[in-house]
Every structure is written in structure tokens, then in C-alpha cells.
Amino acid sequence: MRKHIGWIAGTAAAALVAAGAITYAVAEDGGSSTGTPAAESADAGFARDMAVHHQQAVEMSYIVRDRTKNVEVRRLAYDIAQTQANQRGMLLGWLDLWGLPKVSAKPPMSWMGMGDMPERGDGSLMPGMATDTEMKKLGTLNGKQAEISYLQLMTDHHKGGIHMAEGCVAKCRVGVEKQLAQGMVDAQQSEIKLMADMLKERGAKPRS
Numbered sequence: 722m723r724k725h726i727g728w729i730a731g732t733a734a735a736a737l738v739a740a741g742a743i744t745y746a747v748a749e750d751g752g753s754s755t756g757t758p759a760a761e762s763a764d765a766g767f768a769r770d771m772a773v774h775h776q777q778a779v780e781m782s783y784i785v786r787d788r789t790k791n792v793e794v795r796r797l798a799y800d801i802a803q804t805q806a807n808q809r810g811m812l813l814g815w816l817d818l819w820g821l822p823k824v825s826a827k828p829p830m831s832w833m834g835m836g837d838m839p840e841r842g843d844g845s846l847m848p849g850m851a852t853d854t855e856m857k858k859l860g861t862l863n864g865k866q867a868e869i870s871y872l873q874l875m876t877d878h879h880k881g882g883i884h885m886a887e888g889c890v891a892k893c894r895v896g897v898e899k900q901l902a903q904g905m906v907d908a909q910q911s912e913i914k915l916m917a918d919m920l921k922e923r924g925a926k927p928r929s
Contacts, residue, residue, distance in 0.1 A: 757819045763892035765821050766832025767902065768812040770847060771885060773829070775805040775812075777850055778878055781871065784860050788867035793919065798871065801912070808901065815898065833888040849881015869925045872916045876927045879909040879916075 758764035782802035786795050816823050828836040829847045844853035851859075851874045859870050882905060889902035913927075920926050 758821070758895060760821050761825070761827065761832065762894070763832045763889060764895045764898055765816065765819065766825070766830070767885065767889040767893055767898070768816050769823060769825060770829050770832075771882070771889075771905075772809045772812045772823070774847055774850060774878075774882055774885065775809040777856075778802070778805045778875065778882075779809070781851065781856065781859065781874060781878070784856070785867055785871040788860070788863050788871075790864075791868055794868045794871065797912075797915070797919075801875065804908075808905070811901070815895075830885065830888075832892065833885070847881060848884055849878045851878065865923055869920065869923050872920050872923075873925070873928045876913055876916050876920075877929065879913050880929075883909050 779802045782798035782805075785798045786802075789795060813823060825831070830836060842852070844856070845851060855870075855874060859867065859874065862870055886902040886905040886909075890899055890906065893899045893902065917927060
């Protein structure tokens with residue numbers, strides 16, 4: 722358990738330091754060496770959609786911190802919440818920097834060519850996002866049950882987030898935004914492996 726906690730804390734600290742450096746880099750070059758991104762560009766689309774995706778992860782993490790006393794899960798949840806809240810602030814800040822709207826009339830992930838995908842509904846706007854029903858249920862669980870539900874939901878959430886971040890790595894034009902997206906892929910892949918171990922310790926496994 723101590724090994725897990727040390728890994729979590731170190732990863733979160735590194736992510737926050739990197740986030741600060743990336744924010745500074747965007748401000749320094751005005752957002753892009755190729756000019757300000759257009760409102761419907763991959764850069765803007767990723768910033769908008771990932772901000773929404775991240776917000777649910779933050780909410781989910783704070784819910785489980787109130788539902789369990791397990792130090793390992795609470796530390797993971799806190800670090801995910803802090804890292805993704807910081808990144809969300811960066812993404813929304815870039816949209817402000819670029820003078821672009823934070824919402825779009827187009828469906829989520831249209832910038833990835835996935836605007837016509839069927840919606841899961843019930844508050845699940847993008848792949849990996851939990852439904853409103855799943856979020857409410859998490860808020861009723863306690864102890865081990867809450868831990869398992871959170872780890873399963875967050876694993877799915879990370880898988881959806883990785884898919885979107887990989888889309889930015891392939892399509893975004895702003896170098897530092899691509900760097901942030903790749904950092905998300907790397908960190909969340911590692912966290913998925915960590916959460917699989919944590920689920921195994923609790924006699925459970927990821928949902929998919």
C-alpha cells in the first residue's frame with residue numbers, strides 16, 4: 722500500500738509542475754506558433770470536451786473521499802481531483818486566451834469525427850463518462866463497495882479520456898496542447914494499471 726501511495730503522490734506532483742510549465746509556454750507564444758486556433762478546430766474541441774470530461778472525474782473523486790476511510794483510495798481520489806482540476810483550468814484558460822467560446826453547438830467529439838456517435842444518455846456525454854444514475858449510486862455506497870465502484874468507474878473514465886487525448890495528439894496543432902494530451906495518455910494508462918491492482922486486492926476487476 723505504501724508503494725502505491727508514494728507512486729500516486731509523486732505522479733500528481735510531477736503532473737502539476739508540468740501543467741504549470743505548459744500553461745506558461747502557451748501564454749508566451751500566444752497559444753500557437755501557427756496562429757490562434759479556430760473555434761471548431763481540434764485544439765478548441767479538445768479543450769472544451771476534455772474540460773467537461775475532467776469535471777466529472779473531479780466530482781467522482783470527491784464523492785468517494787466522503788464514502789470511504791481507506792487511505793490509499795482517498796489519496797488516489799484526491800490526486801486525480803487535483804490534477805484534473807488543474808488541467809481543466811488550463812484548458813478553459815487557453816480558450817479564453819484564444820478568444821474562443823467554451824461551448825459549441827456541435828455534438829461532443831465532432832472534432833474527432835465522432836459527432837454522430839450514439840449517446841449513452843443519462844448524463845454520459847462522451848465515452849467513459851459515468852451516467853447520472855451511476856454517480857448517484859456511488860454517493861450511496863460506503864467502504865469497500867464505494868471503493869470498487871469508484872475504481873471501476875474511474876477506469877472506464879480514464880479509457881475514454883485516453884481515447885480523446887490520443888485524438889488531440891494526432892489532430893491538434895498547438896504543440897504544448899499536444900504535449901499535455903500525451904502526458905494525459907501516459908499518466909492515465911499508468912493509473913489504469915494501478916487501479917486494476919487495487920481492484921484485485923478487493924476481489925474485483927474492471928468492468929471492461
